[in-house]
Amino acid sequence: MPPVGASRDEAPKAPRADAQRNTALVLAAARRAVAAHGLTVSYHEIARLAGVGVGTVYRRFPERDQLMGAVLIDILDELICEANQALDNPDAWAGFRNLFTLLALRTGENAGLSDSLDERGGPQVAQRRSRLLELLRRATLRAQQAHVLRDDVAWHDIPFLAQGATSAVCVLGLHAGPLQAQQAVTVILDGLRRS
Amino acid sequence: MPPVGASRDEAPKAPRADAQRNTALVLAAARRAVAAHGLTVSYHEIARLAGVGVGTVYRRFPERDQLMGAVLIDILDELICEANQALDNPDAWAGFRNLFTLLALRTGENAGLSDSLDERGGPQVAQRRSRLLELLRRATLRAQQAHVLRDDVAWHDIPFLAQGATSAVCVLGLHAGPLQAQQAVTVILDGLRRS
DNA sequence: GACAAACGGACAGGATCTGTCCACTTGAGA
DNA sequence: TCTCAAGTGGACAGATCCTGTCCGTTTGTC
Secondary structure (H helix, E strand, C coil), X not given: CCHHHHHHHCCCCCCCHHHXXXXXXXXXXXXXXXXXXXXXXXXXXXXXXXXXXHHHHHHHCCCHHHHHHHHHHHHHXXXXXXXXXXXXXXXXXXXXXXXXXXXXXXXXXXXXXXHHCCCCCHHHHHHHHHHHHHHHHHHHHHHHHCCCECCCCCHHHHHHHHHHHHHCCEECCEECCCCHHHHHHHHHHHHHECC | CCCCCHXXXXXXXXXXXXXXXXXXXXXXXXXXXXXXXXXXXXHHHHHHHHCCCHHHHHXXXXXXXXXXXXXXXXXXXXXXXXXXXXXXXXXXXXXXXXXXXXXXXXXHHCCCHHHHCCCCCHHHHHHHHHHHHHHHXXXXXXXXXXXXXXXXXXXXXXXXXXXXHHHCCXXXXXXXXXXXXXXXXXXXXXXXXXX
């Protein structure tokens, strides 16, 4: 099987420009769709939001886990970046506070996303999640060692508090105002800070 | 139309004993089902949890709103009772704290239940919700006037903080332990309390 | 013991989602 | 500019799940 195999060694050609554009559109739409409708949002809805046909979404992400994984990786990378900045921040509390705030926003927007991919997300997701948790652990311990964060919370309590700050959008018929999340973050951070 | 009409004036006969028992079973099952699967849980699932046939569920609650309304009334009455106790408590902070804690547990368990019935819940739900909110408002103001609750939170921020404390059950692959909710409630109450 | 009330669950009908297919459009290299 | 492979859209078939009804059977009550 000589000449036929020649193509074997060729570098895989880059996708066409419109294909790349559509991939980005689909990803962005999926992120909004998951935030708005939850994890079970249909491919049709994502396609509608992206302004492409369903066929295009299925062609890019034949498996639902691939698509959700890509969305999650997007979010995890953003959080990992913030976590690194938190550790570099000379002010341990300011670093922790910024990380907590972003964590609150992202986990609130995409509640449940990370968890549904517990096992099926593949190594790319698992590795990033571990990395983020490790950075969060270090940022938490650092703040505690600097005596600015109360000692009776564990690092793994932080994500629960963060998600809680932003996940409630409507309770007892009351609708969350635009500043509701920020208000909750403030109160919780005050509760976390060592007096 | 004389003798036929006689039945018109008779008091409506009480349901049979097994029917009453089943109504209670269905209600309890619905409460668990909503907590576990959300508002869109199917009648089949509720019937399964209750250990009755679907027909029985439909016979008792032909309209979904009736069933959800009944569940919600159950919860609201419990909260109203606690709110009244909060106002009677000589210790303004203790009263507020107890109310907040129960609010956290119930709104976390049944996130979204109250809101979906915003309009369709009927007067029985609307009246109870108004009543609860009014009591919550008074309990909050009372705690602020006693200088035990920070002034920069409004009474209508409280339900959002409460629901947030308990709604997160799984974040970034971490699963909430049995004490997670209590821990969050503690931190948030510390954030709310005036130092 | 008789009978009305209540029950269970099979089933039809409807809504929604998944995933494919193919006629048509578009980008890129010659 | 031309050619053609790559890419697209969206109709459609099939699968899945939910709703709501109906009727033969069971059960409580008088």
